[in-house]
Amino acid sequence: MTSTGPAPSLKRRESSVTREGDQLIITPLGAGNEVGRSCVYMSYKGKTVLFDCGIHPAYSGMAALPYFDEIDPSTIDVLLVTHFHLDHAASLPYFLEKTTFKGRVFMTHATKAIYKLLLSDYVKVSKVSVEDMLYDEQDILRSMDKIEVIDFHQTLEVNGIRFWCYTAGHVLGAAMFMVDIAAVRVLYTGDYSREEDRHLRAAESPQFSPDICIIESTYGVQLHQPRLVREKRFTDVIHSTISQGGRVLIPAFALGRAQELLLILDEYWSNHPELHNIPIYYASPLAKRCMAVYQTYINAMNERIRNQFANSNPFDFKHISPLKSIENFEDVGPSVVMASPSGLQSGLSRQLFDMWCSDKKNACVIPGYVVEGTLAKTIINEPKEVTLMNGLTAPLNMQVHYISFSAHADFAQTSTFLKELMPPNIILVHGEATEMGRLKQKLITQFADRNIKIMSPKNCQSVEMYFNSEKMAKAIGRLAEKTPEAGETVSGLLVKKGFTYQIMASEDLHVFSQLSTANITLRISVPYSGAFGVIKHRLKQIYESVESLPNEESEGPALLVHDQVTVKQESESHVSLQWSSDPMGDMVSDSVVAVILNITRDIPKVTAVAETAKTEDAKTAEKVIHALLVSLFGDVKTGEEGNILVTVDGNVACLDVKTGEVDCENESLKERVRTAFRRIQSAVMPIPFSVSS
Amino acid sequence: MGTSVQVTPLCGVYSENPLCYLLSIDGFNFLIDCGWNDLFDPNLLQPLAKVSSTIDAILLSHSDTLHLGALPYAMKHLGLSAPVYSTEPVYRLGLLTMYDHYLSRKQVSEFDLFTLDDIDSAFQNVTRLTYSQNYHLTGKGEGIVIAPHVAGHLLGGTVWKITKDGEDVIYAVDFNHRKERHLNGTVLESFVRPAVLITDAYNALNNQPSRRQRDQEFFDAILKTLRADGNVLLPVDTAGRVLELILMLEQHWAQHHLTYPIFFLTYVASSTIEYVKSFLEWMSDSIAKSFEHTRDNAFLLKHVTLLINKSELEKMPDGPKIVLASMASLEVGFSHNIFVEWATDIKNLMLFTERGQFATLARMLQANPPPKAVKVTMSKRVPLVGEELRAYEEEQNRIKKEEALKASLSKEEDLKASHESDANLGDPMVIDTNNTRVSSDVTGPNGGGHQDIFIDGFVPPSTSVSPMFPFFENSSEWDDFGEVINPDDYILKEEDMEQTIMRFGGDLDGKLDEGSANLILDSKPSKVVSNELTVQVKCSLVYMDFEGRSDGRSIKSILAHVAPLKLVLVHGTAEATEHLKQHCLKHVCPHVYAPQIGETIDVTSDLCAYKVQLSERLMSNVLFKKLGDHEIAWIDAEVGKTDSGMLSLLPLSTPPPHKSVLVGDLKLADFKQFLASKGVQVEFAGGALRCGEYVTLRKIGDASQKGGGTGTQQVVLEGPLSEEYYKIREYLYSQFYLL
Secondary structure, eight states: OTTTSHHHHHHHHHHHHHHHHTEEEEEEEEOSSSSSSOEEEEEETTEEEEEOOOOOTTSOGGGGSOOGGGSOGGGOOEEEOOOOOHHHHTTHHHHHHHSOOOSEEEEEHHHHHHHHHHHHHHHHHOOOOGGGOSOOHHHHHHHHHHEEEEOTTBOEEETTEEEEEEEOOSSTTOEEEEEEETTEEEEEOOSOOOSOOSSOOOOOOOSSOOSEEEEEOTTTTOOOOOHHHHHHHHHHHHHHHHHTTOEEEEEOOTTTHHHHHHHHHHHHHHHOGGGTTSOEEEEOTTHHHHHHHHHHGGGGSOHHHHHHHHHSOTTSOSSEEEOOOGGGOOOOSOEEEEESOTTOSSHHHHHHHHHHTTOTTOEEEEOSOOOTTSHHHHHHTOOSEEEOTTSOEEEOOSEEEEOOOOOOOOHHHHHHHHHHHOOSEEEEESSOHHHHHHHHHHHHHHTTTSOOEEEOOOTTOOEEEEOOOOEEEEEEGGGGSSOOOTTOEEEEEEEEETTEEEEEOGGGHHHHSSOOEEEEEEEEEEEOOSOHHHHHHHHHHHOSOEEEEOOOTTOOOEEEETTTEEEEEOSSSEEEEEEEOSHHHHHHHHHHHHHHHHHHSOHHHHHHHHHHHHHHHHHHHHHHHHHHHHHHHSEEEEOGGGOEEEEETTEEEEEOTTTOOEEESSHHHHHHHHHHHHHHHHHHOSSOHHHHO | OOOOEEEEEEEOSSBSOOOEEEEEETTEEEEEOOOOOTTOOGGGGHHHHHHGGGOOEEEOOOSSHHHHTTHHHHHHHSOOOOOEEEEHHHHHHHHHHHHHHHHHHHHHSOOOSOOHHHHHHHHHTEEEEOTTBOEEOOGGGTTEEEEEEEOOSSTTOEEEEEEETTEEEEEEOSOOOSOOSSOOOOOGGGOOSOSEEEEEOTTTTOOOOOHHHHHHHHHHHHHHHHHTTOOEEEEOOSSSTHHHHHHHHHHHHHHHTOOOOEEEEOTTHHHHHHHHHTTGGGSOHHHHHHHHHHOOOTTSOSSEEEESOHHHHHHSOSSOOEEEESOTTSSSHHHHHHHHHHTTOTTOEEEEOSOOOTTSHHHHHTSSSOOSEEEEEEEEEEEOOHHHHHHHHHHHHHHHHHHHHHHHSOHHHHHHSOHHHHHHHHTTSSSOHHHHHHHHHHHSTTOOTTGGGSOTTOOOOTTOSSOOOHHHHTGGGEETTEEOOOHHHHHHHHHHHHHHHHHIIIIIIHHHHTTHHHHHHSOOOEEEEEEEEEEEOOSEEEEOOOSOOOOHHHHHHHHHHHOOSEEEEESBOHHHHHHHHHHHHHHTOSOEEOOOTTOOEEOOOOOOEEEEEEOHHHHHTOOOEEETTEEEEEEEEEEEEOTTSOEEEEEOSSOOOOOOOEEOOOOHHHHHHHHHHTTOOEEEETTEEEETTTEEEEEESOTTOOSSSOOSEEEEEEEESSHHHHHHHHHHHTTSEEO
8 A cells, every 4th residue: 555655646746747848938028018129938848939039119228138037048049040130139249248148049141141230230220328338349249150041931849859940921021920838839920921022921821830829019000002112102202302402311221122122113213314313312321231141142032123123233323322421421411311320219210300390391201111219219109399419409390101011911811811721729929919919909809719828928928738648659660570469568679869760679770860779798707616516406406497509519517597697617627607798697697606605615614604694693683673663562572482462551562572472451452562563573574584494 | 552653764864864764653753854865866765756745744853855855755745734833943953054055956947746835735734843842633633742842953853752642762873972152062962761662873983083183183174174275165064053153263263363255155044043032942051051141143144244145255355265065965955066166276175074865975075095086066056148038039939829828728727737747836925927937838748849949958858757966967876985086087078177267267257146046036048058077176174073963982972871661773885884783783682673665664562551540548558768869669469359340459458478679770889889898898809899818799690681681780798607697697787778
């Protein structure tokens, strides 16, 4: 009874352990109910993946980071970065260089090439004190060595985590990552767009439906105007402004959507020769440098642009000139300037804004999503006055147009995408709380008839899910020559690699894996000069199976003991033992060695020693039994013939030490004494005399 | 049971012929590679013609002619219509290679095996994959996953992994394990124990000098010629190995501030480089890295001038120069013409960087000793003038009228029309109608009466199936070293020949080469003028191996490492194939096949397998031991059935005893170090390890042989009964996992 006691509790504990292993946790460390500092943590079966590693553009210093202190960076196996935007990649140098992170980082080729440019620029532009600097140029360079590249659709496996990526639209090199851990698939969309534009492909539909889809919700339930309408509004606004002698400011993020706008402008200018004397400036220090990247990774773009590429490189713009800084800019008439940053926080776009904002001929076209808390967001609501960089206020007279070209999915795209995938779990990230809430409600009504869970965790709020994955194994090789019926037994090696299991015979191990097996033959020579027959005799007393092996010529007699150990007479003074190593063989050989050594000693003496030892043992045992009984019952006397008398509350029990019988009138005392004695005896002399003698 | 796998070579076994193999996996037929040689001999494709209609998918591994050259022809004439899979560079560079071939051929003959449109349509249905992309086939091939992996050798070069039910079939030919300037080495070694490996024996007997030494010799040879005021011709492929050579020269020129001009001359040179610039993600890590850091595209060439026209080359100032020109075989293309011009000058150098295809001019020149003179055919395309032009125009008018007549006829009539009219339908896209018309008229069954438009230089008989150069009709005179030559003949002819060259250089050359590419593409009626002449080969001929293939020794060690369960050898001379077969039988695996053309071998694995579910109860009691990537445990289980009829394994209440298994790989040298670190005196003595004073440790049998034989290491530990013995035994045990 006692032995089976602990087993259930052990099992309970173990099953709780496996349950823990089946638990999938997803925690947004950033971009939960907000836009910016995208960073989503995921853990399943002891494998940990981090998606994206951004900063919040509206904050600076440590405050802009995702909540890295919620996790242990050293446990993360893989970090996947979807695209190069600051809110998705800019805390990467910090995470790689200033934390204990030691996993592997992946991004696409184009993302990596632009990442470096963009972050170096970010470090230069962001005017914060040295203490507030999260990292410097050197950190970025070092991080470049740690970042590995992945191509679209390429399947990689790290530490049992399989992952690949799909085209996400959005910007050049943007990817959606699919992660497969033990057959549970998680899709992280990052920022994506399902609409093909001038140079990018639309986001692909993954061929497998994921179990969990972590999806952006930037635009919530809003709907985009058709692309052509937006393009027309954009060009119309610009055309009318410059024809009235005004200047157009387009505050845009240096890379990504800017290239799309440049393609539109370049094409529009080509079709309107009357505009050729109006300059378009692309005022980004990155402008020229990142063009090389755009000119190179043409294969990540759509068919249209690749066909153009066959004739000439569409990113060789004919009507757009780069502008290095405001000093090089001659403000002498109508012009179109595209400048970063997109939020008008500081930098060139802000300088131009300050210069132009009070003239009502001028226009500012905001071409994309603007983050809460930036000036660009403020002027969309067209306030009467704005605060300039020098602290003065100025009237806002310039026209402000908001024409979104930011390639994020709108509600129509999100819902068709989700309808195609039908993931059982949807997690919304990357959206302002209100937009996200609306999207959640609308999706819930849309998928009401289906069993789909939709969640929108806040930062650091974990979503827990359980997946009962069935473990499948493949039995191969000799072991699988015949498929067993129910009730038969299968014994063999279970080999686990990643999350795949194989069962095989030990002989096949080297065939199906790089592991090899070994046999160790042990041969030992023992000095012995007596008659070989004696050994055989003594061994026969111990072992059931002692066989003489057929004598070969010129060799001494040999014995096979317990089918494992061969004992052979090598010469007059030596016998040799040979066996193949395993725990049983080792044990048998040890006993054989002991026997052989014993034979060489004086036999009678050995027995004498053993006997005295026995009597001594018996005496000690008696003493121990007596002492233990005293501790249990108190009044214990030794009676005649070695009997023991136990007196408790006037009742006397007579214990026969040899048989363990108890004689007593009180039944309960009798039982107690008998049980106590049995236990003591089994403790003191675990092996009954009857067996040993 | 295992997946059924059959391999049938259609071309390219026991020889260096182009590669083309049929691989059938559970009835799904893959055509792996669809190669042709530079001679475009349709006879080579006969085995393919027989099976082309049964092909379900085509996989291309490299972008050169030997691997995909027959695709347009087979699609057009042999009824091949399956979807094609390749990597993006193989697709793009393959397309350019075929263009270059077509344009080169068209320039010198009435080439009609395929047209530019045929090339375009053949490549239209290529599905482009990236490396390590697992592509799940659908329909008939349901359950089959194909994935391209890095092969090295050429940009985008592919080792194909075809997986069904967890069994891998790997096709790896022309791979290169060495990292090169523009390419990474193959990842073939990362595959372990595939069910079937199909590989080539092409380089089995070749061993290469070290790269540094070879590069040094290369530059030495080139610079020596240049400094002696000679010209260097490198006959190259269109878009394959030439990239490595260009990069080598470019880097060397930049490093040493050399100013000798380098020209890359093919019909598609500029677009080749333009595309290659956008394939950085397919190139070596160092190129990708340098781009990420400095955005310097390695193929932004500063020292190499791209030319698509020979007349541009002639406009260049005189003086020593390097020209890389296609084709490598010297059969056609710019290299052919340049060779004829330069071969007679002792100062010049022909530097071959790859073995010429069998029976081509390049191969003859690579013979040792090289021939003193070779017979070549110089052909030129000239515009029609005077009488001929008028005759031609009349003919065109007649055809137009006929066509108008035809158009008015019923549809049935149209269907009956021969391929002549098919060619017509495909025409309007790129190439001029006129040229095609001429050629199909000549060879078409209804052709007949327009031969008068040809001058006597080149008149293919109307019955000829393949109007090749007259040059090939002399092929019967060749032996292994090229044409059988009687030197006396040439002494007499020398004067004639020089006159011929004079005539070419003086009268015709300048006019003819003007816009040679345009000539083909514009619709001016033209004809081909051929001229056979003998060239004295006086220039130096050098062959250096820049093929970018693993050499024999590396192939063997890679094969031993990959250790496939079954190995199929293709592509390589009979000698090399046999050599590699014998080697592999001994050292790699017991199942090595080298089938003949048309011979179907069954490489279905005799592997037995079944799937079981591991029950939660069983797994909760399993304790894994970790060994590298693997975790391993001994299980005893009872078989049960789940509700869905699946076999499942349940724990056994009383596990039977089992023979213990020692897992681990004992390396005596490592163990010696280990013992030494434990303070035991160790030394090697007679192949055994002597530990301490008396104990010896030996390994019996050849443990390095994988696959075949026992596979289990036999270790013997001997010694007298002593404390030391037991101590060393403990140490030995610590090297293994006991299960």
